[in-house]
Amino acid sequence: MPTINAGRLLSDLRRFAQFGAYKTGVHRPTYSREDMDSRRWLAQQYEAVGLQAHIDGVGNVFGMPRSGRRSLLIGSHAESQDYAGWLDGALGVIYGLEIARTFAETLGCAGLPIAPVAWADEEGHYVSMLGSRSFVGDIDEAEIDRAVNVDDGLPLRDALREAGLAGVPRSLVEPKRHVGYLEAHIEQGDALEASGNRIGVVTSIVGIWQYSIVFYGIQNHAGTTRMGIRKDAGVAAATLAMAIAKRFPEVAGPCSVWTTGRISLEPGAPSVIPGKAEMLFQFRDSKMPVLERLDAVLRELVKETAMKTDCRAEIEQTETGKPCHMDPAFQDAIENAAARHIPNAYVRMPSGAGHDAQVVARRLRSAMLFIPSIGGISHHWTENTDDADLVLGCQVLTDAAEAILRGEGNT
Amino acid sequence: MPTINAGRLLSDLRRFAQFGAYKTGVHRPTYSREDMDSRRWLAQQYEAVGLQAHIDGVGNVFGMPRSGRRSLLIGSHAESQDYAGWLDGALGVIYGLEIARTFAETLGCAGLPIAPVAWADEEGHYVSMLGSRSFVGDIDEAEIDRAVNVDDGLPLRDALREAGLAGVPRSLVEPKRHVGYLEAHIEQGDALEASGNRIGVVTSIVGIWQYSIVFYGIQNHAGTTRMGIRKDAGVAAATLAMAIAKRFPEVAGPCSVWTTGRISLEPGAPSVIPGKAEMLFQFRDSKMPVLERLDAVLRELVKETAMKTDCRAEIEQTETGKPCHMDPAFQDAIENAAARHIPNAYVRMPSGAGHDAQVVARRLRSAMLFIPSIGGISHHWTENTDDADLVLGCQVLTDAAEAILRGEGNT
Numbered sequence: 001m002p003t004i005n006a007g008r009l010l011s012d013l014r015r016f017a018q019f020g021a022y023k024t025g026v027h028r029p030t031y032s033r034e035d036m037d038s039r040r041w042l043a044q045q046y047e048a049v050g051l052q053a054h055i056d057g058v059g060n061v062f063g064m065p066r067s068g069r070r071s072l073l074i075g076s077h078a079e080s081q082d083y084a085g086w087l088d089g090a091l092g093v094i095y096g097l098e099i100a101r102t103f104a105e106t107l108g109c110a111g112l113p114i115a116p117v118a119w120a121d122e123e124g125h126y127v128s129m130l131g132s133r134s135f136v137g138d139i140d141e142a143e144i145d146r147a148v149n150v151d152d153g154l155p156l157r158d159a160l161r162e163a164g165l166a167g168v169p170r171s172l173v174e175p176k177r178h179v180g181y182l183e184a185h186i187e188q189g190d191a192l193e194a195s196g197n198r199i200g201v202v203t204s205i206v207g208i209w210q211y212s213i214v215f216y217g218i219q220n221h222a223g224t225t226r227m228g229i230r231k232d233a234g235v236a237a238a239t240l241a242m243a244i245a246k247r248f249p250e251v252a253g254p255c256s257v258w259t260t261g262r263i264s265l266e267p268g269a270p271s272v273i274p275g276k277a278e279m280l281f282q283f284r285d286s287k288m289p290v291l292e293r294l295d296a297v298l299r300e301l302v303k304e305t306a307m308k309t310d311c312r313a314e315i316e317q318t319e320t321g322k323p324c325h326m327d328p329a330f331q332d333a334i335e336n337a338a339a340r341h342i343p344n345a346y347v348r349m350p351s352g353a354g355h356d357a358q359v360v361a362r363r364l365r366s367a368m369l370f371i372p373s374i375g376g377i378s379h380h381w382t383e384n385t386d387d388a389d390l391v392l393g394c395q396v397l398t399d400a401a402e403a404i405l406r407g408e409g410n411t
Numbered sequence: 412m413p414t415i416n417a418g419r420l421l422s423d424l425r426r427f428a429q430f431g432a433y434k435t436g437v438h439r440p441t442y443s444r445e446d447m448d449s450r451r452w453l454a455q456q457y458e459a460v461g462l463q464a465h466i467d468g469v470g471n472v473f474g475m476p477r478s479g480r481r482s483l484l485i486g487s488h489a490e491s492q493d494y495a496g497w498l499d500g501a502l503g504v505i506y507g508l509e510i511a512r513t514f515a516e517t518l519g520c521a522g523l524p525i526a527p528v529a530w531a532d533e534e535g536h537y538v539s540m541l542g543s544r545s546f547v548g549d550i551d552e553a554e555i556d557r558a559v560n561v562d563d564g565l566p567l568r569d570a571l572r573e574a575g576l577a578g579v580p581r582s583l584v585e586p587k588r589h590v591g592y593l594e595a596h597i598e599q600g601d602a603l604e605a606s607g608n609r610i611g612v613v614t615s616i617v618g619i620w621q622y623s624i625v626f627y628g629i630q631n632h633a634g635t636t637r638m639g640i641r642k643d644a645g646v647a648a649a650t651l652a653m654a655i656a657k658r659f660p661e662v663a664g665p666c667s668v669w670t671t672g673r674i675s676l677e678p679g680a681p682s683v684i685p686g687k688a689e690m691l692f693q694f695r696d697s698k699m700p701v702l703e704r705l706d707a708v709l710r711e712l713v714k715e716t717a718m719k720t721d722c723r724a725e726i727e728q729t730e731t732g733k734p735c736h737m738d739p740a741f742q743d744a745i746e747n748a749a750a751r752h753i754p755n756a757y758v759r760m761p762s763g764a765g766h767d768a769q770v771v772a773r774r775l776r777s778a779m780l781f782i783p784s785i786g787g788i789s790h791h792w793t794e795n796t797d798d799a800d801l802v803l804g805c806q807v808l809t810d811a812a813e814a815i816l817r818g819e820g821n822t
Contacts, residue, residue: 189635206634210681221789222670223617223695223763224600227660229787234671235656241649249638259633260645261681263674270621270672270691272790280681284634352634376640378632379683 002099002106002398006391009098013390016041016094017086025381026086029151030079030121030130031059031159038078042093042118049100051116057170058144059120059163060131063100065113070408072401073181073364074099075117077131077356082151085186085383087390091371092184093118095394099401112405115178119356125149126156132359134170173363179408180330180365183357184397186385190376191349198389199338199346199396200370202326205358206255206284206350207291210319213240213302215311219267219275233277234265236309240279243301248283251297253290255350258283277311286323286350323350324358330367330404337399338369341392369397413510413517413809417802420509424801427452427505428497436792437497440562441490441532441541442470442570449489453504453529460511462527468581469555470531470574471542474511481819482524483812484592484775485510488533488542488767493562496597496794498801502782503595504529506805510812523816526589530767536560537567543770545581584774590819591741591776594768595808597796601787602760609800610749610757610807611781613737616769617666617695617761618702621730624651624713626722630678630686644688645676647720651690654712659694662708664701666761669694688722697734697761734761735769741778741815748810749780752803780808 019038020028028034039061046053046063053063061078065071076092096116103109119131126147133139147156160166187193192200217233241260248258260281265274283294299315306313331348338346349370357366371393374384430452431437431445439445450472457464457474464474472489476482487503507527514520530542537558544550558567571577598604603611628644652671659669671692676685694705710726717724742759749757760781768777782804785795 187635188632189637190640191635191637194640208634208682219791220787221599221764222672222693223619223668223765224598224602224784224789225668225763225787226600226602226666227663227668229601229605232670234674235652237674238649238652238656238671241646242653245646245649252638255637257634257636257638259643259682259684260649260676261633261683261685262676262679263645263648265671265673268673270693271619271670272672273670274672282633282681352636353632354634373635376631376636378635380630 002102002109002402004098004102004394004398009094009391009394010387012094012097013090016090020080022083023381024086025084025383026080027083028080029082030123030125031163035079036163039118042078042097045097046116049104051100057165057168058131058134058160059165060135060171061118062171063116065115067113069113070177070179071113071115072179072405073115073117074401075119076183076185077120077122078118079121079123079125081123081379083381084379085381087186087383087385088188088378089122091186095184095397098394099398102398109402112402112410114401122356126159129356129359132356135173136359136363137172138359175363178364179404180327181357181360182330182367182397182401183355184369184371184393185355186373186378186383187370188353188373188378190373192347192370192372193374193376195347197345197347198342198372198392200349201331201335201338201346202351202368202370203331203348204286204326204350205324205355206286206352207288207321207323208282208284208319208354209291209295209317210282211298212316212318213279213281214314215277215306217273217275217311220273222271222273225273230273231310232273233311234274236305236311237263237277237279239309240301240305243305244298247297247301248294251293253285253287255352256283256285256290256294257352282319284352288323321354324361326361326367327365330365333400333403334367334369334396336403337396340399341396369393413513413520413813415509415513415805415809420505420802420805421798423505423508424501427501431491433494434792435497436495436794437491438494439491440493441534441536442574446490447574450529453489453508456508457511457527460515462511468576468579469542469545469571470576471546471582472529473582474527476524476526478524480524481588481590482526483590483816484526484528485812486528486530487594487596488531489529490532490534490536492534492790494792495790496792498597498794498796499599499789500533502597506595506808509805510809513809520813523813523821525812533767537570540767540770543767546584547770547774548583549770586774589775590815591738592768592771593741593778593808593812594766595780595782595804596766597784597789597794598781599764599784599789601784603758603781603783604785604787606758608756608758609753609783609803611760612742612746612749612757613762613779613781614742614759615697615737615761616735616766617697617763618699618732618734619693619695619730619765620702620706620728621693622709623727623729624690624692625725626688626717628684628686628722631684633682633684636684641684642721643684644722645685647716647722648674648688648690650720651712651716654716655709658708658712659705662704664696664698667694667696667701667705668763693730695763699734732765735772737772737778738776741776744811744814745778745780745807747814748807751810752807780804
């Protein structure tokens with residue numbers, strides 16, 4: 001059995017967190033100097049394991065076995081959210097590297113083809129899941145031409161040129177070259193911690209349905225307009241938010257989540273009755289019938305709110321991701337490995353967050369493993385995981401990778 | 412009896428609306444070129460009536476009778492809100508000019524001392540009611556040093572220098588020189604129109620109490636954080652808004668109004684549970700006990716909401732204007748004049764909007780007259796009033812001014 005080098009794993013995770021270090025976390029936006037430095041460092045490490053490394057035209061880093069045999073891709077994304085945690089993405093990337101090294105060093109495993117990968121811009125500084133979408137052929141040059149940085153508006157093309165990637169070809173998946181894809185990630189929630197589990201075997205990645213809901217009232221003077229004749233778009237938005245809070249628990253699934261991330265009132269002045277209110281609302285579930293039910297209830301509540309508040313309403317669905325189911329045999333491989341190490345401390349669970357695995361799964365058999373997030377904290381520089389869990393997760397994924405590759409006829 | 416020249420009044424109102432004309436309204440921010448042009452034009456008109464005109468150090472334009480006798484100030488503010496209506500402020504300013512002219516031309520009235528005035532920045536491009544506050548001695552140089560333009564941050568000092576007002580002294584009220592102050596204004600609401608009245612005799616100007624209310628929840632991932640453990644600051648804000656909508660009507664006065672003008676959720680991203688929510692909330696009433704009752708209920712609701720949503724709350728009162736009562740004898744003078752012209756179409760009413768009169772009233776006997784706003788529309792370029800009402804309002808104010816001055820012993 002291949003056994004990882006726990007000290008090396010932890011040391012590499014900490015080395016990787018030096019790229020863009022911020023407090024106890026990292027600030028490593030896609031294509032920043034720190035991000036590109038980290039990708040070049042990864043390519044060097046892949047080469048040192050004897051792999052053929054390259055960075056493709058959107059910054060994905062691949063380490064391909066020189067044997068050319070069908071390999072198992074293992075990785076995650078290398079960049080971070082702004083001023084965020086050290087493990088989100090980096091964990092799966094360094095796991096891929098450590099597993100490749102471990103196999104290379106282990107008698108009887110050196111021939112098992114592991115291909116570590118680090119995707120670019122899963123976090124969407126330019127385009128959410130850009131790297132994995134490029135890999136599966138789900139992005140064209142025109143979309144890349146149009147894309148800009150969400151914070152400062154820098155065109156993606158300019159960022160790619162500054163990163164030295166102009167003219168570099170984008171690597172496209174060749175399904176025959178790969179057995180599949182494994183991704184490890186911190187849970188980013190507290191379900192594992194709260195239930196005393198140390199490994200989550202991801203069954204599916206939730207579908208995210210997102211909406212822009214706009215209410216139109218009548219903008220007017222907040223001092224001279226009698227309450228009785230007001231059409232206050234802000235009151236309409238609050239009314240809808242409360243209707244959702246009351247009704248959704250009755251129709252949601254046990255793992256459904258829903259969030260109003262933004263409310264904007266126009267003109268937003270203290271003495272003006274808002275004439276327009278915009279809400280960004282989303283819900284997530286791993287089951288299509290639940291998503292469809294929540295959609296129907298939401299539309300009904302928007303209509304009711306518009307009637308009740310006498311404000312015209314518009315609802316536009318801006319995202320309709322389908323739930324993505326992980327490969328059953330790969331799930332079993334991860335579960336079997338977990339069961340050997342921690343018989344009573346693993347659980348099958350859906351992922352509430354989106355991940356590159358849901359994109360790669362369109363073309364390759366894919367699965368994911370979660371390890372606990374302390375306090376459920378993520379997307380924040382205080383994000384962390386116990387060292388013992390960091391090590392355990394990597395060993396479980398290593399065992400699963402071995403089982404998958406041997407199952408494929410590798411010896 | 413002095414009779415105004417209706418054609419001249421309407422023509423001057425339209426001439427004044429040429430300064431910064433925008434669609435059917437005006438864009439004439441304080442100290443803009445258009446605003447200063449309009450003030451210099453006013454000074455010329457005052458001089459042409461035989462008055463001693465000057466523009467003081469904050470842009471107030473005064474036309475003082477050369478006789479030096481105790482005069483009745485009549486006016487309003489000359490600047491406009493951004494891209495707003497042609498009558499807000501301008502109406503009262505041109506009424507002051509027309510009344511001064513009418514008195515000068517009318518046998519037996521030429522000796523009645525009218526002092527037209529145009530205040531600066533009632534609309535608060537820099538400091539709300541700057542001109543009238545400066546006149547009553549309620550602003551010091553340090554506040555002027557600190558003030559900046561609310562839109563572009565230009566220091567008030569720079570704006571004053573560019574307007575040619577650096578080093579020009581600010582005129583301070585000398586109570587013995589003035590009988591009092593009259594201001595005409597469009598209603599900016601629909602109470603007159605809805606009740607079929609053409610003149611409003613203002614009894615008081617409401618107090619505005621304003622609050623910044625902040626809820627602190629826990630910012631977290633909108634996909635991985637179970638509903639059961641969330642502390643969503645946005646939900647807290649919506650909960651408070653609905654609690655206010657339910658409870659305030661039970662405790663408010665018949666003319667109370669309340670408005671949530673802004674809700675800001677942080678970080679405001681679709682996939683992040685808001686960790687902080689800020690609301691700008693205000694209410695207005697003309698009675699102190701009502702204001703105090705609403706304040707107490709608001710604080711109670713904020714506390715209840717914090718408990719219910721498990722989000723910490725902070726409430727800060729940012730404005731505590733006392734209601735301001737208009738001079739009873741001046742009110743009678745306006746009412747008597749209205750009763751002669753339109754026996755069944757005038758009404759006593761509070762003002763829901765703030766006006767320079769509430770500032771001037773601290774040092775001089777003051778009163779206000781309202782004329783209808785078509786559709787109650789104001790702070791918008793479509794703001795308008797029937798010509799017949801524009802003329803009627805000026806004649807009523809003229810008659811009231813004559814009565815007030817003759818009552819003071821002028822003949």
